[in-house]
Amino acid sequence: MRLAIIGVVWTIAAIAGVAIESDYLVSVATTMVFLGLWAQSWNVLSGLTGNISLGHSVFVAVAAYVTIILQQRGLSPLIGGILGVAAAVVLAAIIGAATLRLRGPYFTLATLSAAAVVLSLILHYSDLTGGPSGIAITFAHDAPLELEFTNVRAYYLIATALLAAVTMVISLLRRSRLGFYIAAIKSSEEVAAAAGIRVALVKVTVFCLSAALTALGGVAYVFYIGFADPNFLSGLTLSVQIALTAVVGGTGYLVGPIVGAMFYEAIDAAANAAFGAAGGWDVMILGFSVVAIVLSEPRGLCEMAVRLVRAIAGRMQSAVA
Amino acid sequence: MILLQSIVNGLLIGGVYALVAMGLNLMFGVMKLVNFAHGEFLMAGMYVAVWLASLGMLPGLFGIYWVAIPTMFVMAAVGFAFYLLLLDRAARFGESPQILLTIGLSIGAQGLAQVLRGSGFRLQPNPVNGAAIHLGGLNLQLGPTVAFTVALIVSMLMALLLRMTRFGKSARAVAESVETAEMLGIDARRVYIVTTSIAIGLVGLAGALLIPYHYTFPNVGQNFVVVAFLAIVIAGLGNVVGAVFGGLLMGVMQSLTASYFDLDLSTAAIYVVFLAVLLLRPQGLFTRGRRTL
Numbered sequence: 001m002r003l004a005i006i007g008v009v010w011t012i013a014a015i016a017g018v019a020i021e022s023d024y025l026v027s028v029a030t031t032m033v034f035l036g037l038w039a040q041s042w043n044v045l046s047g048l049t050g051n052i053s054l055g056h057s058v059f060v061a062v063a064a065y066v067t068i069i070l071q072q073r074g075l076s077p078l079i080g081g082i083l084g085v086a087a088a089v090v091l092a093a094i095i096g097a098a099t100l101r102l103r104g105p106y107f108t109l110a111t112l113s114a115a116a117v118v119l120s121l122i123l124h125y126s127d128l129t130g131g132p133s134g135i136a137i138t139f140a141h142d143a144p145l146e147l148e149f150t151n152v153r154a155y156y157l158i159a160t161a162l163l164a165a166v167t168m169v170i171s172l173l174r175r176s177r178l179g180f181y182i183a184a185i186k187s188s189e190e191v192a193a194a195a196g197i198r199v200a201l202v203k204v205t206v207f208c209l210s211a212a213l214t215a216l217g218g219v220a221y222v223f224y225i226g227f228a229d230p231n232f233l234s235g236l237t238l239s240v241q242i243a244l245t246a247v248v249g250g251t252g253y254l255v256g257p258i259v260g261a262m263f264y265e266a267i268d269a270a271a272n273a274a275f276g277a278a279g280g281w282d283v284m285i286l287g288f289s290v291v292a293i294v295l296s297e298p299r300g301l302c303e304m305a306v307r308l309v310r311a312i313a314g315r316m317q318s319a320v321a
Numbered sequence: 322m323i324l325l326q327s328i329v330n331g332l333l334i335g336g337v338y339a340l341v342a343m344g345l346n347l348m349f350g351v352m353k354l355v356n357f358a359h360g361e362f363l364m365a366g367m368y369v370a371v372w373l374a375s376l377g378m379l380p381g382l383f384g385i386y387w388v389a390i391p392t393m394f395v396m397a398a399v400g401f402a403f404y405l406l407l408l409d410r411a412a413r414f415g416e417s418p419q420i421l422l423t424i425g426l427s428i429g430a431q432g433l434a435q436v437l438r439g440s441g442f443r444l445q446p447n448p449v450n451g452a453a454i455h456l457g458g459l460n461l462q463l464g465p466t467v468a469f470t471v472a473l474i475v476s477m478l479m480a481l482l483l484r485m486t487r488f489g490k491s492a493r494a495v496a497e498s499v500e501t502a503e504m505l506g507i508d509a510r511r512v513y514i515v516t517t518s519i520a521i522g523l524v525g526l527a528g529a530l531l532i533p534y535h536y537t538f539p540n541v542g543q544n545f546v547v548v549a550f551l552a553i554v555i556a557g558l559g560n561v562v563g564a565v566f567g568g569l570l571m572g573v574m575q576s577l578t579a580s581y582f583d584l585d586l587s588t589a590a591i592y593v594v595f596l597a598v599l600l601l602r603p604q605g606l607f608t609r610g611r612r613t614l
Contacts, residue, residue, distance in 0.1 A: 124585035280435025287429025
């Protein structure tokens with residue numbers, strides 16, 4: 001049932017994207033879908049287990065760079081992308097193994113600084129990565145096997161398909177054996193361990209899954225933008241954006257991260273239109289709206305909407321009576 | 322000689338890290354809260370200090386340092402408001418919302434700084450910048466030397482404060498167990514308010530000590546706070562005096578990697594140590610047993 005709904009929504013979104021004439025609107029929508037995809041992937045770990053990652057951009061960066069560097073040496077990104085995702089999973093396994101068995105903020109601090117480390121490595125090994133100026137991909141015609149398309153709508157379709165797939169994965173995961181393990185761990189690690197769940201192993205597995213999904217988005221994104229920019233891909237800003245997007249929307253809802261991405265892109269577009277792109281208004285509004293949401297309704301915009309609908313429904317019922 | 326000079330440089334850079342890390346670890350120890358907006362309070366302190374310095378400087382080489390004490394008090398007041406307006410109200414929601422609150426505040430404050438002051442780099446011209454002391458073949462940059470000296474004095478005062486005063490004893494009791502402390506008649510909320518004010522005041526002081534030789538810009542806090550996070554985990558979370566050694570160690574490691582390899586690799590080198598400490602000694606290098614603060 002849920003899978004059917006996701007499929008229908010995706011079909012409508014895909015048709016709408018292809019039908020829209022303005023390239024600008026489609027590229028705004030594509031950026032939004034990528035942000036939603038990453039926030040959704042982040043939520044696999046942080047929403048379900050409660051371990052907050054502030055370094056998810058590192059998986060975007062690792063996958064994007066591995067794919068691009070291999071492509072420059074003649075390997076199709078369809079194969080390079082798999083290797084890029086694998087690299088992200090290995091990195092997640094190392095960080096997770098060192099920190100996820102500890103209580104407290106160790107995990108958050110480890111992910112946050114991992115992104116800073118990868119950024120410094122990318123900047124240092126400039127022969128391979130292009131250093132601070134990054135790697136630009138230029139292409140003039142369509143080459144599907146190279147993930148090169150001249151029409152932005154192709155990337156929109158790829159991004160929405162990935163987002164639909166990740167949403168389906170989460171929907172299935174919640175009702176799987178692993179999903180119940182995760183729910184048990186979130187409510188109490190001691191009880192879960194006493195019931196025979198291998199807590200550390202489950203947490204590391206979920207972290208690797210979340211990293212893999214994030215990395216998939218990274219591979220597609222870098223070809224959409226056509227430029228591997230180290231300060232964006234491995235920057236703290238992107239990591240924080242991913243986390244806050246999911247939180248604003250609501251981590252407890254399947255559509256929460258997507259709602260959050262819509263909210264963020266709407267703010268971003270409005271702030272850019274009103275004050276220009278370089279003013280800092282967009283991050284300021286996003287940051288302070290997170291503060292406001294945490295103080296008023298920590299479960300996010302979706303929870304607010306549900307409450308509002310319930311209140312209206314209640315009022316209508318009493319009016320009828 | 323290069324080795325000695327690098328170690329000295331590192332210790333001097335580490336002074337500011339120590340001040341930033343001390344406040345972070347004080348808040349973590351007492352309130353069990355990692356303040357992800359700590360770097361932005363450093364940034365705010367730097368802007369306050371730059372503004373004060375632009376009003377005028379005292380005569381003499383160290384004339385710019387008059388801003389240090391006012392900045393510290395302004396930021397302590399900001400910390401007071403930070404606790405009452407935000408942390409106090411988020412406390413009832415538990416740990417994750419508090420983390421998210423400080424993250425939201427961090428990015429919001431960066432945006433606010435950009436909106437108010439632009440994204441340009443600011444440096445108030447002053448005689449300390451570029452000046453150095455020559456000491457038996459060693460070359461000590463004046464700005465970092467002052468910051469290092471102040472950091473050492475402040476850390477000794479903090480150690481005394483925590484051991485000798487009524488507030489310090491209350492804070493250590495709350496750090497050990499809030500429930501027990503409250504049963505003994507300690508007002509935990511008051512301890513939290515004072516703790517936050519001290520921590521933010523210290524990071525404000527760090528900001529004022531930085532401005533003579535370091536550029537001020539909206540994201541400046543990020544460079545320092547990532548290092549300070551690594552420092553407090555390596556030293557031991559919640560261990561305030563340990564954080565000072567942690568901060569100095571970070572400076573030395575950074576300086577040594579910069580001298581012998583490349584400055585870009587210093588974060589990576591620190592991170593390897595960080596992961597090793599987490600695997601082998603998760604309570605931190607400078608924490609014995611379970612006692613902290």
